[in-house]
Amino acid sequence: xxxxxxxxxxxxxxxxxxxxxxxxxxxxxxxxxxxxxxxxxxxxxxxxxxxxxxxxxxxxxxxxxxxxxxxxxxxxxxxxxxxxxxxxxxxxxxxxxxxxxxxxxxxxxxxxxxxxxxxxxxxxxxxxxxxxxxxxxxxxxxxxxxxxxxxxxxxxxxxxxxxxxxxxxxxxxxxxxxxxxxxxxxxxxxxxxxx
Numbered sequence: 001x002x003x004x005x006x007x008x009x010x011x012x013x014x015x016x017x018x019x020x021x022x023x024x025x026x027x028x029x030x031x032x033x034x035x036x037x038x039x040x041x042x043x044x045x046x047x048x049x050x051x052x053x054x055x056x057x058x059x060x061x062x063x064x065x066x067x068x069x070x071x072x073x074x075x076x077x078x079x080x081x082x083x084x085x086x087x088x089x090x091x092x093x094x095x096x097x098x099x100x101x102x103x104x105x106x107x108x109x110x111x112x113x114x115x116x117x118x119x120x121x122x123x124x125x126x127x128x129x130x131x132x133x134x135x136x137x138x139x140x141x142x143x144x145x146x147x148x149x150x151x152x153x154x155x156x157x158x159x160x161x162x163x164x165x166x167x168x169x170x171x172x173x174x175x176x177x178x179x180x181x182x183x184x185x186x187x188x189x190x191x192x193x194x195x
Contacts, residue, residue, distance in 0.1 A: 015080035023071040035064055038081065042088050045155055049092050049147065059095065063088045079161065086165045089147060096143045130188065137187050145180055152177055 010018070010033050021030035042063055046056035066087050074083065138146055144166070151157045151165060159177075163170045 059091045082161045082164045
């Protein structure tokens with residue numbers, strides 16, 4: 001039996017079809033296409049969590065190595081992006097445990113500034129102050145809350161996707177997200193009028 005999607009142009013295949021080719025045929029071209037589609041986004045996510053570009057690059061490579069080595073365990077029809085971010089999430093959690101990253105992250109956030117080019121200087125200053133205050137507040141969150149915030153508001157993942165990535169119920173994602181946002185609003189309410 002010939003499977004028609006095996007002969008279509010690689011770039012036109014969905015992530016799930018590409019992963020099916022990787023898992024069933026060890027197709028390196030399909031794997032390369034998945035890497036090209038997702039590496040930049042995963043790298044951005046890791047850099048934001050670790051504040052260390054070199055370590056983030058190492059973990060990104062580890063994430064894709066795990067995709068390859070776990071290819072037989074991929075469940076056909078499941079969302080590839082969610083599966084990939086589950087792998088990246090677990091790598092970050094391991095990194096936090098291994099290296100005590102929380103203190104390093106807080107220190108980095110405290111000295112990091114936002115570079116914006118805005119004609120309205122007052123708005124620019126307000127935005128910069130808000131961004132710095134937000135980063136400082138995020139650095140005070142526990143690792144899971146910071147990761148949840150990043151997955152939701154920086155990676156724009158849905159509640160069901162986050163639940164799969166973090167391996168927690170959707171209701172837990174919703175309640176934690178609500179608590180995080182409520183607490184951030186309270187702590188950053190001085191910026192409401194300006195923004």
